[in-house]
Amino acid sequence: MIVKTEAIVLRTMKYRETSRIATLFTKERGKISVLAKGARDGRSRLGGALQPMNQVGVIFYMKESRDLQLLTQCDVARPFPGLSTDLDRMAAGMAAVELTDAVSPAEEPNSELFRLLSATLDAVSRATKQPGNALYYFELHLLGIIGFRPDLRLCTVCRSPATPVRGGGDVHLGRNGILCAGCSAKGLGMETLSQTALAVIQRLQEAADPTSATRMVLAARVRGEIAGVLRRFLLGHVEGLRTLRSESVFSSML
Numbered sequence: 110m111i112v113k114t115e116a117i118v119l120r121t122m123k124y125r126e127t128s129r130i131a132t133l134f135t136k137e138r139g140k141i142s143v144l145a146k147g148a149r150d151g152r153s154r155l156g157g158a159l160q161p162m163n164q165v166g167v168i169f170y171m172k173e174s175r176d177l178q179l180l181t182q183c184d185v186a187r188p189f190p191g192l193s194t195d196l197d198r199m200a201a202g203m204a205a206v207e208l209t210d211a212v213s214p215a216e217e218p219n220s221e222l223f224r225l226l227s228a229t230l231d232a233v234s235r236a237t238k239q240p241g242n243a244l245y246y247f248e249l250h251l252l253g254i255i256g257f258r259p260d261l262r263l264c265t266v267c268r269s270p271a272t273p274v275r276g277g278g279d280v281h282l283g284r285n286g287i288l289c290a291g292c293s294a295k296g297l298g299m300e301t302l303s304q305t306a307l308a309v310i311q312r313l314q315e316a317a318d319p320t321s322a323t324r325m326v327l328a329a330r331v332r333g334e335i336a337g338v339l340r341r342f343l344l345g346h347v348e349g350l351r352t353l354r355s356e357s358v359f360s361s362m363l
């Protein structure tokens with residue numbers, strides 16, 4: 110069967126002398142591995158567009174009995190020219206792509222996740238202020254898509270409204286959301302978060318798209334808090350997420 114669909118390239122690896130194997134997150138078929146014969150030959154039309162983070166239009170031959178499908182066409186469908194202009198953007202884009210890879214089983218389409226990833230890469234590419242904020246938006250909404258939307262209004266333990274701590278003190282967090290004062294006092298919290306960081310996460314959760322996140326200007330301390338909390342939520346729910354390749358690669362470069 111010939112399949113024509115849009116896809117975001119998650120990763121690629123060299124194969125034999127001139128070919129490449131790529132993992133694609135396709136709109137219509139979910140995650141698919143394809144063989145691109147001759148893709149590393151400089152004259153190949155397949156190779157140019159087949160790069161991680163690219164959103165491409167592809168045609169491949171699909172045979173259900175096979176793990177690897179044969180790619181015959183690949184062209185850039187939605188360019189993200191800004192993604193490769195600096196390390197922050199590349200790291201944010203790669204983290205979104207690797208998280209998508211980690212949560213996606215083979216051949217299960219997820220149009221909501223496809224839209225989220227595409228919009229995130231676009232927001233990171235176009236951002237003029239803080240491109241990395243789009244990754245926080247992505248992570249927060251990814252948690253929702255996989256069924257673990259963090260609760261930031263009601264206590265995650267007893268479901269009573271978690272009213273702001275008096276005097277602007279830190280709020281306590283449980284496994285997947287906020288704790289009320291009563292549950293915090295019982296020592297059920299796993300970590301604390303400043304009121305400022307909580308307010309930003311609530312805004313990100315309610316924002317309509319990742320572009321609005323890149324327009325926020327957040328202090329480094331707040332960004333650090335948000336990144337840490339989201340990473341802990343994700344680690345609790347996504348298998349095999351101990352180290353994202355993009356993080357280890359980029360932290361060793363910086």
Ligand SMILES: [Zn+2]
Pocket residue numbers: 264265266267268269288289290291292293
């Ligand atoms: Zn409670």
